[in-house]
Every structure is written in C-alpha cells, then in structure tokens.
Amino acid sequence: MKSLALLLILALLAGCAAGPRIDTRYSSRGQDSRVQYIVLHYTSEGLPGSLRQLTQGEVSSHYLIDAEPATIYRLVEENRRAWHAGNSQWHGRTWLNASSIGIELVNPGYLDTPNGRLWYPYPAKQIDALIVLLKDIVKRHALGPEAIVGHSDIAPLRKVDPGPLFPWKRLAEAGLIVWPDxxxxxxxxxxxxxxxxxxxxxxxxxxxxxxxxxxxxxxxxxxxxxxxxxxxxxxxxxxxxxxxxxxxxxxxxxxxxx
Missing domain, CATH: 1.10.101.10 (PGBD-like superfamily/PGBD)
Incomplete structure (x- = not known):
C-alpha cells in the first residue's frame, strides 16, 4: 500500500511539473503577429566587437549580418524580445522593442575627421543578404512596406544609424519599401x-x-x-x-x- 501511495504521489508531482493540459482545438480569428516593425541598425564596429556587444552586454538584436563574408547570425529568437530600439516611437507606437525585429549590420558607422564626417559604405553582398532576410521576415509576419524603418526613424533625436550611405533605394527596388515617384x-x-x-x-x-x-x-x-x-x-x-x-x-x- 505504501508503495502504491508513493507511486500515486510521484505521478501527481510529474503531472504538476509538466504544466496544465491545454486544449488547442480552437483558434481566434482576431490575431496577428506581435511583430509590427523591422528596425535596421549599424553596429559601429567590426564583427568581434559586434558579437561581444550583442551577446554579452545589455544590448541585443534578433539578427546580425556581417560584411565580409556576408553572413547572417541569429542571436535572439523572433518570438522573444531583443533590446535594440530603446526609447523609440513610430506611428504612435512607443518602446518598439516589444513589437519589432532588430537587425544589426556590421558597419563602422562614421569617422569624424578634420575635413568633416566620413561615412562608411555597405558592401553589396551584405545588402543582398539583408534583402533575402527581410523578404523572409516580411512574408512570415505579413508585414507591409511601411514596416521597415531605420533606428534614426524611430529615435531621430539620438540616433543616426543606419546612416546616409545605407541604400534604402535598393530595398525599394526589391519591393520592400515605398519610394517617392x-x-x-x-x-x-x-x-x-x-x-x-x-x-x-x-x-x-x-x-x-x-x-x-x-x-x-x-x-x-x-x-x-x-x-x-x-x-x-x-x-x-x-x-x-x-x-x-x-x-x-x-x-x-x-x-x-x-
């Protein structure tokens, strides 16, 4: 009897550890993806520093795209929140970490020189990789062309990335954003x-x-x-x-x- 009682207790404990039984036969029509925006950034440093900053510090992003060779790293699952947007707002939505996917591009950003600010370009293959990734994300989350923004769009008073040399027009040519006629x-x-x-x-x-x-x-x-x-x-x-x-x-x- 004691053995039987012990087995029953262990079975009950195992059931509790497994969590509640949930019936998933029904699904609501009124829903969409939590992802409403994709925010593009540059890292301001090379790959080793970018990985260190985005994996070991307080800042994070869902994806990191290296330049040479063009490699896409996934650092945070899309169903989890990454810390890339900070104090931000777009179309009335605030604190966009909760509703966006962050993509960081390995790029030094700029260098201030005696002759003015020098901006660093983006290699074509890096942008090719970005476009492939964006098309995949946009399709899976059913996002429109207004969803892809830069960090400088959502936080213009404190951020300038991805900078003036980021080729937004290439994204437009790929059908990802709207471009003015x-x-x-x-x-x-x-x-x-x-x-x-x-x-x-x-x-x-x-x-x-x-x-x-x-x-x-x-x-x-x-x-x-x-x-x-x-x-x-x-x-x-x-x-x-x-x-x-x-x-x-x-x-x-x-x-x-x-």
Whole structure:
C-alpha cells in the first residue's frame, strides 16, 4: 500500500511539473503577429566587437549580418524580445522593442575627421543578404512596406544609424519599401519652390509619415533633427535639417502613396 501511495504521489508531482493540459482545438480569428516593425541598425564596429556587444552586454538584436563574408547570425529568437530600439516611437507606437525585429549590420558607422564626417559604405553582398532576410521576415509576419524603418526613424533625436550611405533605394527596388515617384516629386518641388509650406505643415506631414514630434509651428532643434532623419533616408546627398522645397515634395509624395 505504501508503495502504491508513493507511486500515486510521484505521478501527481510529474503531472504538476509538466504544466496544465491545454486544449488547442480552437483558434481566434482576431490575431496577428506581435511583430509590427523591422528596425535596421549599424553596429559601429567590426564583427568581434559586434558579437561581444550583442551577446554579452545589455544590448541585443534578433539578427546580425556581417560584411565580409556576408553572413547572417541569429542571436535572439523572433518570438522573444531583443533590446535594440530603446526609447523609440513610430506611428504612435512607443518602446518598439516589444513589437519589432532588430537587425544589426556590421558597419563602422562614421569617422569624424578634420575635413568633416566620413561615412562608411555597405558592401553589396551584405545588402543582398539583408534583402533575402527581410523578404523572409516580411512574408512570415505579413508585414507591409511601411514596416521597415531605420533606428534614426524611430529615435531621430539620438540616433543616426543606419546612416546616409545605407541604400534604402535598393530595398525599394526589391519591393520592400515605398519610394517617392521622381516625376511627382519634381512636379511638387516646382510648386513648393514658389511658395514653401510653413513649419507647422512640415511637422504635420512628418508626423503623418510616422515620426514623433511636437506640432507647434516652431523650427526648433528637435524638428530639424527629424527633418534631417527624413532627408538622410530619401535625400542622402544633403541632410541639413532645412525645410526646403525638395524635402516638402518628397514628404507630400510619400504621404500620397503611403
């Protein structure tokens, strides 16, 4: 009897350790992926330092893509949260670690020299690998072209990565993001060159595009940083933060098609 009682107790304990029995025959229609965005970064250092930072420190990302050779490393499972976005906001969503996949690209970022800031380019094969990865993630999580953003988009007051040499247009050519139509931009630029919209218009259009900024009609430092972040992405040849006619045309065109 004692042996039988012991076996029953052990069976009960084993059942408790295995967790509750869950019936999975039913599934709700009202659901989607927790992943709403993919955030692109550069690491500011080489592969050894990048791996050390992303695996042993407090910062992490789901994927790391080396440059030479182009190798994709998965560091965090997609169903878990990685610590890559920090204090961030896009289209009203805040603290995007919980709703995004982070991808870090091995790239030094920039070097400040006596002749100005020198930005480092991205090897073509590294971007090829990124595009393959992005297409896979977008398909699995049913994401639209507005979902792929840079760290400088979601945190423009403190971040500049992936920088002005990141080839956003290649992502557009791969069908991953929307790119402004050149003819429409030229048409609107001619109009805005005659009469440039005021600062409040720029703030409204930038907010509509997804950026977080106050709409008070004053061209303050924060507004300039957000304009520069937008220019860095769509007009990397000049990202001075000035609200000019070309920037207005780019914004208006993207918001028409977004």
């Amino acid at each position: 050149a003819r429409r931009v030229a048409e609107l630029q001619t109009r805005y060159a005659i009469r440039l919209p005021d600062v409040a218009w720029f703030q409204e259009q930038l907010a509509r595009h997804g950026y977080a900024l106050e709409r008070h009609g004053v061209l303050d430092a924060a507004t300039r940083r957000v304009i520069a972040a937008f220019q860095m992405k769509y007009r990397p040849a000049r990202f001075d933060g000035e609200p000019d006619a070309e920037t207005a045309a780019l914004l208006a065109t993207l918001n028409e098609t977004g």
